[in-house]
Amino acid sequence: MTSSQPSVQATGLSGLRAARIRAIARAGAGWSEPPRRGKVCAMADSFLPPSVDTATHAPAATTPRQIADAYLDRMVRQQPVIAARLGVDPGGRRQPDLSPDGFDEEAAIAREALARLAALPEAAFGAKAEASCARLLRERLTARLAVHDAGDHFRSLNNITAPIHGVRGIFLSTPTATDDDWAAQVDRMREVAGAVQGYRATLAEGLRRDLVSGPRQVATVVTQLGAWFEDQDSWYAGFARDCPEALRPGLDAAATRAADSVASFRGWLREVYAPAAAGRPDIAGRELYQRSVRSHTGAEPDLAEATAWAWEEFHRLEGEIRAEADRVEPGATPQEAIAHLEVEGHAVEGVEEVRAWLQGVMDEAVDALDGTHFDIRGPLRRVESRIAPVGTAAAPYYTRPSLDFSRPGRTWLPTLGRERFPTWQLVSTWYHEGVPGHHLQLASWVAAADSLSRYQVALGTVSANVEGWALYAERLMDELGFLADPGRRLGFLDHQMMRTIRVIIDIGMHTGAVIPAHSPFHPGETWTPELASAFFAAHSGVPAKMRESEIIRYLGWPGQAIGYKLGERVWRQGRAAAQAAKLARGETFDLKSWHMRALAQGSFGLDDLADELAAL
Template identity: 25%
Template sequence: MTRKFQLLAASACLFALSACVTADQAPVQTASAMAETPSAVASGSRESPAEAGKRLHGLFKASDEANLRRNPLSALFRGDYRYADQLGDFLTDAYTQAERKAAQDDLARLAAIDRASLSPTDRIAYDVFKRDQELTLRSLSPEILPLTEVRPIDHFFGFHTFYPDLASGQGAAPFKTAADYENNLKRHHQYARLVDRAIGRFREGMASGVVQPKLVVRNIIDQLNIQINQGVEGATLYGPVKKFPDAVPAADQTRLRAAHAAVIRDEIRPALIRLRDFLKNEYLPVAREGEGLVHMKGGPQLYRFLIEQNTTLPLDADTVHNLGLSEVRRIRSEMEEIKNKVGFKGTLAQFFEHIRTDPKFKPQSKEWLAERYYAVGRQVDTRIGELFSTLPKSKLEIRPVPAYREKTDAGGSYQGGTPDGSRPGVFYYNTYDLPSRTTPGIETLYLHEGAPGHHFQISLAQENEALPNFMRFGGNTAFAEGWALYAETLWDELGMMTDPYQRYGGLDDEMLRAMRLVVDTGIHAKGWTRDQAIKYMLENSAMGRTDATAEVERYIAIPGQALAYKVGQLKILELRARAEKALGPRFDIRGFHEQVLMTGALPLTVLERKVDDWIASQRA
């Protein structure tokens, strides 16, 4: 996560985990000021590509700088600490109005630039920027916003789990000087107020009839209980004051330690208790029984928007559902081949159960699992240069998921580093309920979350200073997750999965993404229950019940996001096959990967046009 990346809307935008140093400051030009300067189109003349590009990139810089002021956490994750004492004015009407006005103003400024005068690369940037602003306006429209802002947190995306990571001493927030600790205290005070604002938004949803499912609410309550039960000195937020860097004087250490304990004790814990008690005593009784959006007021309308937002394609639920069913059938046939290859006598369902239950497929210990991931990383490093001409500067670290969120976390995830390498990218693997987990799939999980998956896609974009910041640090799920799933298909070219059980694990992970198309649409468009969805996943893969449950509950919490993986992967595979066929022996895999990765996370329609242009240039 994710990223970290553009999420649903409102509170989800708060935790878009973009990361990097901002561009030089540029003055923000108002829409009215722009209107006073006639565009090239209006004046009947056409600017040179250099002139038009200069105006376009001036707009990008101004928009990005204004965005960082409105969203200080985005700056923090980039390593830009100008606003490090601010959390942001999230979950307020003023914040929403500012985001809406910014998108409207940016589109007005963009319209004053003649797209036809731009260079081919700048046209791509123009199109992506335009789509991003239009999507922002749709997410903040009267049709969509009332369906999202009154459900400010869930158990998968929420500041109640995001913020402890940020301020733990192991996250993006710096703790090198006394000033860093002072900034952290200021953010803590704001965080306590943010928790109370969430209660206010939930109350609005109770009044309008737009509420979370009971399942989601119970999971949030469980997460809050874990944090509340940590006490003060055991709290994740207390971590930075347990050990100070030498640059912080001893007298300041004593004062800062006491101040952190006080704000955790007197402000944050009481706020978390208020939220927990409100959810338990007032909200849970009126939360909805049906898990899918099909059961929520306005849910079908919201789900249509979320499908397009996440896939970047105008798909409907039935099309996605049927695509998933087709992919499930194909992958099952390849699983049958693996089953026969290893000599297993029995049905595919029995083979799944064999994988789930045989002790030889269980991690021996947390330490053993860590070493396996380290070994996979070393093996990938020996071959990665054959497929990529540009490698990330940012290092990749391998860490277990922190204990306080491991119960509801996915099996693996990624957090981006900074482009200057001062903070590494991190691949997280989950060790919760180790006996329920299986070892096939270790290699494919690393390829997806680590290298050459999320780590390459995120790092190469943000390290490319030639791109405007919104392309370096923004993006969309279909590209980001589609690339990571495509990265799994590179196993053969990287010399991986020589063990047929690891290859089976790769198919099992691919099956997961195919099943997501079926299950997500099943839950939110066709009325599937949680148990029905879990049953489907267990019948079509070797997933353990713990993992299948966490996956299904994730789809319930964040509808539509899981659709992007398979849709994005299939588009990238389609484009590679098209290039290979058109170019024949002139096809260069490293060149293809450069085209896909080096302009950030593009909408799939924009990516397709770019690759087609590259193919044409290679044939000329």
């Protein structure tokens, strides 16, 4: 055996696996460098008979749902951030492997699941639940592999989903109730430096391959990481302050090393990566954009049709916004009405006060909607309002409950250094993030895990489905009269306009589209980030800091932002089609019943979602 081939004995493999490795070596298969154990096992596992599950040594999965859940289990072991987010590995003490090898191992797990799905006999897909799960798994993993094989992970640097955020976020998703919980946090903290080093290696490989993120993303992440050190101590040191005294020395030392590793990475971004990114385009280009749209929507929408429809929505909303602005302040323009609401409208003073106020908004929604338009029972009633940690993006967000509901769903408000919070926009936003939006959908999925599969309610999530439901939820609350106050309704309409503008400028910037002749803004010119920002400012009341963060977000997360309105369109069309079908049969359409069936069906891409909703 040459030095470039792995030692079978060193891997600790079983005799069967060792024999497979030797067979590979005799056939002339080699590695350019000795792989880590995970890579050796992955290579050996690909030669195991299909009757053996290589991850658990249990009988192999024989149905699509079993294969999907086996894939989820493999990913939970491979990717601690997923485990933490789902709450399925509370004793886990790891950080993710963000090196090129780590990403390759995730892709290998996906390929294996697809191969096992393809090997199933036709009879395995006979039940509707099995066919639905298989369709989702096949679509999601195919889209995932397209992203991986194009090398997009080598330039994964943006203000929301950059892997560096997951390295910190894992501490916010794991428990700290007991000494054992804190002991696990000490171990996780010790692994931060390795995770950061792996991520740096991936980005460095991207530099070598000329797969480089845009300069705006680099500058933004450098600024975000700087905010982690704005207090007297680092964010990591602040996290350690709540640790029990007996474990505090270990966590303090680990937090110092973690902070040093992040500071070093930030310096590398600024001094090495940023100069390499300078002068490069911030836009994705059509090929990367279409790949990313597929990943976020589970579909391949006609981008020209989507843009034309968004312009129709833009003109419709302009009229509604003008009318609502006049209700806020007679004779006022939309911008004047927004300025009035910012200064004279209802506002909450204080960070803790706004957190409690937002909790009240969600609690009131739960009580009002339960039994009328939804059944909100048991753990679905529990959703927490939180303040986002420093150094995150400007937009509010939601984190789902753990699969056992031991950790509830949570909404998060970035304060951006503010102490005063006008509420004219916040009400519809918390219907979006909380109830009946993200929380009600995603918590309902978790509650349905036994009847679906854990994969369908967790890792198989399609962004446009989820964001589309949340936007549908906002409009539902308007339909039900919860936004009758002129200020709150203007906030709802302004957010609808923002999501509509997203479709226009996200597609426009990344594909180099020309602004149409009917546009009130620079007709005939080609979209650029600068024009997109100016268009956004002219037609939205979003504060300047958030607007700037949004443009950075669209540039660094191409294709995700269009899913809100396109997803909402599918949800509304699906409801209309189901209602029409009921009426055609002479039956009564029960909106609450439709809602509950829709929320219990789990994840689908937009193409499949349209058919599923219409059939309910």
